Each structure stands twice: as C-alpha cells, then as structure tokens.
Amino acid sequence: DAGVTQSPTHLIKTRGQQVTLRCSPKSGHDTVSWYQQALGQGPQFIFQYYEEEERQRGNFPDRFSGHQFPNYSSELNVNALLLGDSALYLCASSFRTSRSYEQYFGPGTRLTVT
Amino acid sequence: DAKTTQPNSMESNEEEPVHLPCNHSTISGTDYIHWYRQLPSQGPEYVIHGLTSNVNNRMASLAIAEDRKSSTLILHRATLRDAAVYYCILREGLYNFNKFYFGSGTKLNVKP
Numbered sequence: 001d002a003g004v005t006q007s008p009t010h011l012i013k014t015r016g017q018q019v020t021l022r023c024s025p026k027s028g029h030d031t032v033s034w035y036q037q038a039l040g041q042g043p044q045f046i047f048q049y050y051e052e053e054e055r056q057r058g059n060f061p062d063r064f065s066g067h068q069f070p071n072y073s074s075e076l077n078v079n080a081l082l083l084g085d086s087a088l089y090l091c092a093s094s095f096r097t098s099r100s101y102e103q104y105f106g107p108g109t110r111l112t113v114t
Numbered sequence: 115d116a117k118t119t120q121p122n123s124m125e126s127n128e129e130e131p132v133h134l135p136c137n138h139s140t141i142s143g144t145d146y147i148h149w150y151r152q153l154p155s156q157g158p159e160y161v162i163h164g165l166t167s168n169v170n171n172r173m174a175s176l177a178i179a180e181d182r183k184s185s186t187l188i189l190h191r192a193t194l195r196d197a198a199v200y201y202c203i204l205r206e207g208l209y210n211f212n213k214f215y216f217g218s219g220t221k222l223n224v225k226p
Contacts, residue, residue, distance in 0.1 A: 004157070033214075042201055042216035043158065056213045090157050103150075103214065105157030 002027060004093050004106035012112045013081050019111060021076040025093030026104045031055075032074040033103065034066060035090040043090055049074055050096055078111075086113045118202045123221040126192045134187040134220055136202030141182050146205040148214065149176065149187045151198040158201060158216075161187065197224045 005024045013019050025032050031050045035043035045058035049068035068074045072093075078085055088110050092103040119137040126132040138147065146165050150158040162169055162176045164185075169176040175188040189196055199219040206213050 035216075042199075042218050043214075044216065045214060048213065058213075092157070102160045102163070105159065107155075107157050 004091055004104050006089075006091050006106040006109050008109060009107070010110045010112075012114060014114055015081055015083060017081050018077065018079045019081060021078075021089050021091075021109045021111070023074045023076070023091030023093075023106060025072050025074070025091075029093035029095050029104070030072050031094045031096045032068055032072065033092045033094070034074070034076045035092065036060070036085075037088040037090055037108070039087070046076070081113045083113050086111060117215065118204060118217040120200075120202055120217055120220045122218065123223065125223045125225065126189075128194060128224055128226050129191050132189040132192045132196070132222065132224075134189070134200050134202075134222065135184065136186070137184045138202070138204055139183045141204060142206075144206070147176070147178060147182075147185050148203040148205050149174070150201045150203060150216075151196075152201065152219070153195075153198045161200070163205075192222075192224045194224050194226060197222055 004026050007022045033048040034046040037043040046060050046064055047054050048056040052068045063079045065077045088108040090105050090108045092105045094103045146163055148163040149161040151161050152158040162171055162174050164176045164178055177186045199221050201216050201219040203214050203216055
C-alpha cells in the first residue's frame with residue numbers, strides 16, 4: 001500500500017516565478033492538507049481540500065492556491081514567489097470520517113527560491 | 115488559533131522512559147490533543163491522540179491533566195530510533211475537517 005507521495009522532491013525557482021507542487025494521497029483517503037515548514041520550525045497549515053473544494057484555510061495569502069482532482073490527488077500553486085517562500089512543503093492525507101482524524105504525511109517537496 | 119508550548123529540547127538515555135510535556139492553557143472543550151513526531155528528512159508521523167482520558171497504544175502513552183491544560187507524552191523505553199522532533203498539536207474538533215496547529219516541537223536526543 002503506497003503512502004502519501006509528493007513530487008518533485010526538490011525544486012529551485014527564481015523570485016516572481018510560479019510553482020506547482022503535486023500530492024497523491026494514501027490509498028482510501030479523500031482529504032488532502034498542505035503545510036509549509038520553514039527550517040527549524042513546525043509545519044504551518046496552508047489549506048485543506050475535500051470533495052474538490054477548499055474546506056479550511058490557514059493564514060496564507062491568496063498567492064497560495066490549490067486544487068483537488070476527482071481521484072483525490074492535489075496540487076499546491078504558489079504565484080509571484082518570494083524568498084520567504086523557501087521551505088519544505090508537506091502534503092498530508094486523511095479519511096474524513098475516520099474517528100482518529102489521523103493524518104499521513106508525505107516526505108515533502110523542498111522549494112528554494114533564489 | 116489554539117496554541118501549545120513545549121520545551122525546545124530534551125535528552126534521554128536509551129531504554130529509559132521519557133516524559134515529554136506540553137502546555138495548552140487555551141484549549142477548548144472540543145479540541146483534541148494529538149502528538150506527531152518528525153524523524154530527520156521525513157514528514158511527521160502520528161504517535162497518539164486523546165480528548166479527556168489517558169490513552170495507550172503500541173508506541174506511547176498520553177497522560178492528560180484533569181483540567182486539560184497540559185498533557186504528557188510518555189515513551190516507556192526510548193530507543194535510538196525515537197530521536198526526533200515531537201509535536202504536541204491541538205485539533206479543532208468542532209468540525210469534521212482536520213485543522214492542525216503545530217508548535218515548534220521538542221527535539222528529543224537519545225543517548226546510547
């Protein structure tokens with residue numbers, strides 16, 4: 001059973017560019033959440049998708065947007081990249097009606113903005 | 115947003131118990147307490163969670179204070195593989211959608 005997968009593993013972009021990160025949830029999961037983890041910090045919640053709609057959002061600007069596809073996979077898009085967007089971006093999946101609400105995290109995508 | 119406070123780092127000897135504390139004085143009645151850990155170069159992984167009662171699983175135990183303003187994660191016999199950053203997280207339980215608030219976590223160092 002494949003866990004949460006993310007692509008690419010690493011990415012280098014220039015300020016002002018746009019980036020798309022991809023996530024495939026664990027088999028059977030229908031909810032995807034995205035987190036940003038700066039170096040030495042805990043993950044910060046960006047947003048969560050369920051049934052192809054954004055259900056919850058953290059304190060992130062509109063430059064951060066997402067999408068969920070019918071097969072439950074998801075994309076995170078960041079426009080007009082800033083140096084401060086350099087971080088590890090984590091995707092987590094869960095099953096909405098699970099009593100434990102346990103989230104399974106992928107290994108992340110390391111984004112470097114120069 | 116719900117907040118948690120944890121010590122920045124702790125150290126333990128291998129095969130000894132470890133008690134990792136967490137303060138969450140602003141917790142609401144419907145907030146669940148979750149613990150995740152993050153091994154080097156990996157995403158966080160679930161450890162345990164609870165609401166009011168103490169909880170045990172194969173990885174650890176969770177002791178929750180009676181007023182729920184603090185909790186303690188207990189690793190009964192630390193191993194070198196338990197060296198990680200441990201996050202105490204409050205999950206808003208009001209809705210069915212998971213919104214996790216991570217703090218800075220406690221970096222656990224296990225000495226052989």
